[in-house]
Amino acid sequence: MGSESIVFSIFLIFSGAAVVSSFALFTRQPLIVGYIVLGALFGPYGLDLVSDSNTLEQISHIGIVFLLFLLGLDLQPRNFGKLIGRSAIVTITSGLVLCLIGTSISHALGMQWIESVLIGVSLMFSSTIIGIKLLPTTMLHHKRTGEVIITILLIQDGLAIVTLVLLSGTDHFDDLTAWLGVAIALPALMLGARYAVRWVILPLLMKFDRFHEYIFLLAIGWCLGLAELSQALGLSLEIGAFIAGVSLANSPIAQYIAVNLKPLRDFFLILFFFSIGAGFDLGLIKEIWLGAVLLTLAVLILKPYLHAKLLITLGEPKSMSWEAGFRLGQTSEFSLLIAFIASSQGLIGVVASHVIQATTILTFLISTYIVVFRYPTPIAVSDRLRRD
Template identity: 35%
Template sequence: MHSILPEIGIAVLAATAMGFIFQLCRQPVILGYLVAGALIGPQIGFKLVSDPANIEVISEIGLILLLFIIGLELNPAKLLSSGKKLIYAGVGQFVLCVLIGLGFFVLLGYPLGGGRIETLYLSLFCALSSTAIVVKLLYDKFELDTLPGRISLGILIFQDLWAILILALQPNFMDPKLHLVALALGKGVLLLAVGFLLSRFALRWIFAKIAKTPEMVVATSIAWCAFMAGLGSWIGMSMEMGALIAGAAIASFPYGVHVTAKVLPLRDFFLTLFFLSIGMKIPFPDAATLTMAVLIVLFVIASRFLTIYPILQLSGSGRRTSFITSLNLAQISEFSLVVAALGVQYGHIQQSLMSLIIYAMAITSVLSSYFIKGNHTIYLAFDRVLTRMGFPSKAARETAEEEQDHYPIVLLGYHRGARAIVEKIQEDAPDLLEKILVIDFNLEVLKELEDRHVKGVFGDISSMD
């Protein structure tokens, strides 16, 4: 124990320093943790931590808490109310990306079958996007409440549901016989049933009794997480899946936000150790590894536009929403590192494949910070190219054909303030509604304005056209 504490201290100091540097450079802090791990580890660093296993054991707590909080953020009611558009995108994106990935990585020389499943793992890695990066960058840009922002978050929630399925089936990837897959699914369903039944008939009563003591609410939630994680391990599933179900089972409780706020510091500390432990295992990259990482990055970006863009276009979301949503999700998820770590633990893949996905994730994370910050500028360039090729967007054509009427009141963008103004006018002076013109590039907003009998046209004030 005495030898572990100094190593944890060194690891935390290194993570703090590199995290600060990466934050100053406006890059994902997770990358700073990976770099810190590499610098203090025995592979390519200064060997300040000689045995990463010491930190790895403790860091697994962070992994469990991460999955628990992801579960807390799952809201089945929201998914059911999202409509067919989001359901098609959430299902189609993952399935199509995995199928395209299987073909792509086989062409690159990765085997599929014969006891080798690297292709399957790579396809799964590339199908998942980063909730942490997308939410942070969209929040900083005040775009979480835009249509592309909401669809991006919806697809990420669906990916969390796919993660449950991955965790349920992952132990049997090497031997995917029908009865083993059915057994794994049965165990997953059993774990779900136990979690939700206990939450409904026992936890609600317990939480009602301790609601006046916030500390007890948090302690009980963590105990619940530990119980489900242990139960998952006991029945042959992963502890991570048990933690995910534990969070999802109490996501609808009114205490969810409070629990999340209190557990976040614990999660962040242990999760920092998790990413540090991964960084310690990274070997020095060779030319072949970097080349393959770049190919994976190109595939991830292309796959988003091959899967998300056409589905949203066909469902009537419009060119801008389809493009920006695809661009927002063009990165590899930190959850892919969880799947990779478990894959190494199960003996399914080599450490070298995990290192490859770390390099690819690092590159996509850096690129995403620029993609999301400049998503509208990138879209305008894309739109101009298509327009010059003779493919103007439907909304732009409709706007060009509008009669040039005179409107004394013009609102540029239908944000919260503009919506409040329209609602106030509707209450106090409804006759003025016909004198209002709203310009916005959100097609969902235009439909809402039509229902309010307010004139809305498609437009973007960032475009001089």
């Protein structure tokens, strides 16, 4: 694929994304869905305008690396206190129930056990992007509802990261030698990163903190460098990027790095979600529709119910508990990452991967409409419900 075609592909993707994003905002939809739909439309199974989706997929993988790096940067010790208590009980209990139900439905439809379990796991998480974006700022900072939702999402993000790390940790889950290598390489990488930050990275950042371009370049170099080292040690790019972020989390410059890297992360994540859509084989609709519909119904019905009932049982107000339940009533962008990584590792087949993707898209769409028409959001159709 020549450089001209790469430039043309990126032109099509981002020009199309601008149009689709405008339409998504007018119709009160998550932008992620727009990027995936655009990929399906422009990709090999649609109009075939962007035919070499494999190249774009490799480029877009950088978005996942930056995403995990930034998640690591946010994982500061002072945040752990928020993860303990009632929200942890609610998150883990509801997650396990949904995982079991998703696994049972998938296996009953003929999926292999490993595929069924991973489909079940993908149902455990709710969308941080949708959850936060649909919360009014006043609720985000001052209301108990916002506090409960954010805490549950933080716990889910932590569990999702652990899942991604386990999935991408080795290409050979039944290879004892590979696991022993991981057991040695992982702590060695973490320890090496800690001392490299203390003795090299932080002194450099403190000495040249006036040069913002240098901070930006050093952060990217540290993220990608540790990611490549991690892969060389038999781990994965994702593990290295996450460790790179955690190692910098306590530094005074962590928030500055996080803010300045987000636009770059978003650039590559748009490519990632586009590549997800481009790889979506519309010809498999007949094979996946039943599983996707059943799992979507399970998520849309059981997630709000389980969250609400558990929160009420633990003493939270009834109205707040149901609102939190409906706001968390979808699967997650992490579900797409699970499908992507599990598929690339050969743990699940094409059909199982498409079932996860279709379920995620459907729950994104329907859940967003439910929240927008019932609860206060910045994008509510009704003036009565619109809150900035």
